[in-house]
Amino acid sequence: MPAAKNHFRELACIWADGGYTGHLTDWTSQHLGVILDIVRRSDDASGFQVLPRRWVVERSFAWLLRSRRLVRDYERRTDTSESVILWSMTTLMSRRLAARRQHRPAPSRAT
Known part of the structure; x- marks a missing residue:
């Protein structure tokens, strides 16, 4: 450690x-x-309950594993793995931003 x-x-x-x-x-x-x-978990919870912070981490790992290169750990160096993770998240975020931009209504022009 x-x-x-x-x-x-x-x-x-x-x-x-x-x-x-x-x-x-x-x-x-x-x-x-x-x-x-x-x-x-809260003491009064019964059955399965999603923990808020843990859910964020698990969801992030799920997004990363959608990249084919990250499904298996083939990298020998940690800096290469870090670069692939950054590349994957950059791709994910740019696709989401592009999708939001397409769904926005066009600004009205003042005439």
């Missing part, structure tokens, strides 16, 4: 499942300077 601190200097908060409660929260703040935020 200390090696991760050198590679991910901008990382400030990590969301984790309820299984990671305990001394790990203190350890990450002391040794890594990162906040470990445990996402918990």
